[in-house]
Amino acid sequence: MSTPSGFFIPDLWAHCPYPAIYHPNGDAVVSESDEWILSRCTGISPSLRRELPHLMSGQLAAFCYNSCSDERLRLVCDFMITLFLMDDLSDEFKTKETEVLMDIVMNAMEEPNFYRPGITNGEKHPEVEPDASKLSRDYWARMRAGAGPEVQRRIISGVKEYLIAVRQQADDRRTGNIPELEKYIEHRRMSSGCRPLFHIIEYSLDFQLPEEVVNHPLMVRMMDCVNDWVAFSNDIFSFKVEYSRGDKHNMVAVMMERYKLNIQSSFDRVAALCIEAMKNYRECKAEFPSFGPEVDAQIEAYCYVMQSWMSGSLAWSFVTPRYLGPRRHEIRKTLWVDLTNQRLRSANGA
Template sequence: MTLSSKQFILPDLLSGCPIRGGVNPHYEEGAAESRAWINSFNVFTDRKRAFFVLGCNELLVSHVNVLFVFDEISDDQSAKDAFATGNIFLNAMQDPNWDDGSLFARMTKEFRTRFLRLSGTRATARFLKHWETYCACVITEAELRERGEILDVDAFIALRRENSAVRLCFGLIEYAFGTNLPEEVFEDIVFLDIYWAAVDLDIYSYDMEQSKGISGNNIVEVLMANRKMTLQEASDHIGEYCAELMERFMTAQNHLPSWGACVDSEVARFIQGLGCWIKGNLDWSFKTQRYFGTKYLEIKETLCVTLRPREEPEEFNIHSDLE
């Protein structure tokens, strides 16, 4: 296949993924309720709302649509405005008595109330810690975007691990399975090898992000800027790296220590949830329009992506739109 300068071939991880996936049997009902809940706050412009709906975010993580809201809003904001949004998000999540009267605060507080009904104490402490780090790193992302700065590879990976919100989504695995893992599990090097392998498997968002002008927060752009790779070379490199991560995720499970039967059972359920995330993320990428627009089914077959033209950014004012 002869490619133009605006085309590249995606790495094919889906066909070689050894993990079985599936969709929650309550997805349809839960997705409708989650979407209706988000829409009730009317926080999006019409274009943002259309993009949000077509992305079928509920299919990936129906309980955390609020994270996608913050992600979408902050993508169009300056560092100052992202800081203001992040503070609302963080304060409303951490303090049940804090309220600035904004819609975003009310949305977050409603989520917090539902989450705390079932989450264990240790799982909750980890989730709130990751929430704070997530907000800080989304603000850092906005600062970098404002300066037009692209990080080196190692610094990017460290930032992306936090501002992608994947660790928060992994916190919901404990919520969903009713686990409450002790901290010593998260300090074990073998467990962390499995955990970080799952976090770092993020490969298909480049076209969407470059079209929105936010590709500085994407590993493809980072590799092209730092290692002088072409677009296709960067895509190929990422595919090889992700295949290594997949292998690490699978093989490291054979070397986990034992923490006792009860904890071992919870660890097994949590890792099962990580596997569902990996496979589900790959499936979701080709079942919605979030990454590839209306051609997502065609791209699933050919793996050939033609870069979309740059979109005009939308103005978003935290004070006028969220209060």
């Protein structure tokens, strides 16, 4: 297949009715979080350590959780950058190493008071505590002190689900597997990391929603819609980077490979799914029942953060150099992404 010259990023802003608002003290809080992770990540590869300051995940947190206190935002920033680090570490690992990483992180969350080496598939965990464990024990010990028991349970479950998806993604990357669209959507909702990041909304706002609210079919549907918008739009913005390294865990790649669409038609199809997700979210929210004044106010605050995720993730994609590089501000104006000098690698790095 010939290399495409480039593509236009669909203008999703035209379909997002929610403003992108940055936390008033975001930069100061993000700076503290960046210092935190750099001071604790002593064992990761030099290349990954150099990338951490340019990740700017804290700025994403400041866009999405713009209504919480500085103290709670700090924990959200620490949590978010740790999830990003897990994803980047999995890019460097083989499937077996990713399984070890998953168990180490889950052990740290289940017992944050001390490091306890375990065994994964017959392989002993390192005697010296890995950075992933240190980070997880640190943020979780602080977060659980301010989170209700059901919120804690949901966060732990969400992190585990995310790590399982990361493991599957690493395996797909190794084998070159490209799933069917429906399977990809199901997996992407887990690998996006949105589910645990939505579960910490309650922590960030210092309340615990009743179980009948969290498990209400319309709330579950709304969370899936926001997840789809965030994950699918991220696949649009990250395509250039993933294309260059042959990583096909991307909905645009699924459209091109499975449905034989050209590159621009693939982007337009993914954008259409984002627009549909936005429409479905708004319809579900309009139909959501009342649970009384106090809980309704909490639901509205919760939905505000999810809406901030939809607008904030768009804004952040042009702030971080992670996906669009040094020309991201120019691309924001023109929406054109040039691939003429892009070198395509296969999924196994060839």
